Amino acid sequence: MSQFSTDDHQYMAQALRLAEKGLYTTGPNPRVGCVLVKDGEIIAEGWHESAGGPHAEIHALQQAGDKAKGASIYVTLEPCNHHGRTAPCADALIEAGVSRVVMAMEDPNKVVAGRGREKLENAGIIVESGLLAAQAEQLNIGFVKRMREGRPFVRCKLAMSMDGRTAMASGESKWITSPDARIDVHKLRARSSAIITGISTVFSDDPSLTVRLPGDEKTLPPLRIVLDSHLSTPPTAKMLSLPGETLIVTATDEVEPRELLHNAGAQVISMPDGSDNIDLHGLMMELGRLEVNEVMLEAGATLSGAMLSKGLIDELVVYMAPKLMGNEARGLFKLPGLDTMDQAIDMEISDVRAVGKDWRITATVKGKLEK
Numbered sequence: 001m002s003q004f005s006t007d008d009h010q011y012m013a014q015a016l017r018l019a020e021k022g023l024y025t026t027g028p029n030p031r032v033g034c035v036l037v038k039d040g041e042i043i044a045e046g047w048h049e050s051a052g053g054p055h056a057e058i059h060a061l062q063q064a065g066d067k068a069k070g071a072s073i074y075v076t077l078e079p080c081n082h083h084g085r086t087a088p089c090a091d092a093l094i095e096a097g098v099s100r101v102v103m104a105m106e107d108p109n110k111v112v113a114g115r116g117r118e119k120l121e122n123a124g125i126i127v128e129s130g131l132l133a134a135q136a137e138q139l140n141i142g143f144v145k146r147m148r149e150g151r152p153f154v155r156c157k158l159a160m161s162m163d164g165r166t167a168m169a170s171g172e173s174k175w176i177t178s179p180d181a182r183i184d185v186h187k188l189r190a191r192s193s194a195i196i197t198g199i200s201t202v203f204s205d206d207p208s209l210t211v212r213l214p215g216d217e218k219t220l221p222p223l224r225i226v227l228d229s230h231l232s233t234p235p236t237a238k239m240l241s242l243p244g245e246t247l248i249v250t251a252t253d254e255v256e257p258r259e260l261l262h263n264a265g266a267q268v269i270s271m272p273d274g275s276d277n278i279d280l281h282g283l284m285m286e287l288g289r290l291e292v293n294e295v296m297l298e299a300g301a302t303l304s305g306a307m308l309s310k311g312l313i314d315e316l317v318v319y320m321a322p323k324l325m326g327n328e329a330r331g332l333f334k335l336p337g338l339d340t341m342d343q344a345i346d347m348e349i350s351d352v353r354a355v356g357k358d359w360r361i362t363a364t365v366k367g368k369l370e371k
């Protein structure tokens with residue numbers, strides 16, 4: 001029998017809805033929501049709106065004022081117990097005199113994990129955890145991945161026809177999917193800390209890799225990353241003249257093209273793997289150090305295949321359009337070495353839904369080719 005009541009579930013569900021309001025704005029911090037309840041009524045709410053700003057608990061406590069004394073608080077992540085850009089939330093809850101803290105999940109950050117709870121319990125506050133934990137973790141899937149493994153969560157976006165093709169043999173690919181699907185893609189971009197593409201996509205599409213959404217949704221511009229082994233990105237590439245930062249990752253130490261790209265506004269780093277290619281594993285760990293939580297991979301079959309084969313793609317988001325493009329058209333991944341069914345990379349489909357006239361299929365990657 002669950003230790004949590006129906007009311008507990010409802011209050012935590014509301015806290016999760018509040019946390020989701022920070023979907024586009026909190027990076028590199030987690031998205032957190034909070035509800036304060038007293039005598040069976042919600043007396044205050046809050047969510048973490050942006051990095052450096054007050055945490056969810058502080059917003060709620062400020063709203064509640066003296067009413068917080070003796071209240072229960074429902075929060076989607078363990079209250080912090082350390083000084084960062086803001087003061088510890090655990091201290092604020094103790095000072096406010098709350099009587100019970102229900103948290104969805106423990107903070108995966110080793111600096112925090114368990115310590116916020118310990119401080120609250122030592123102050124005589126009842127602390128319970130695990131309520132809607134899976135939903136809370138899913139909301140912060142990139143932050144959790146970075147805290148636990150040191151690298152970001154990588155989501156690979158693909159658009160394909162019903163026969164699994166991403167472009168005509170000539171390279172023509174605009175537009176496979178409908179405007180509704182393209183808006184949906186921009187929502188995925190908006191929640192991402194970085195967007196990765198390859199030099200072949202720069203040559204063929206000259207992409208902007210920006211977030212373009214209708215309305216006035218507040219977003220943090222994702223870091224644009226181009227994987228360019230031989231440093232052949234043209235200084236006139238469209239993305240270099242747009243707001244936001246562009247990082248070009250290469251495997252060469254050539255000085256002249258590096259200076260040209262630097263003068264055009266790009267950052268350039270060299271991460272060779274010893275065989276004239278980019279160290280993809282090393283890059284993911286570097287992005288973790290840069291506090292990148294979620295990565296959107298929007299690339300061609302070669303780079304997508306390389307990332308998949310090395311086990312660096314966590315999730316596929318495939319938009320399938322009601323089109324047939326023929327056997328000469330290009331496929332989703334370049335994956336040499338798959339010759340028998342027991343070598344196939346397994347997926348687990350987590351969601352299928354209509355987006356306009358297209359279908360969006362979300363799948364978790366369960367296998368890889370390389371260690």
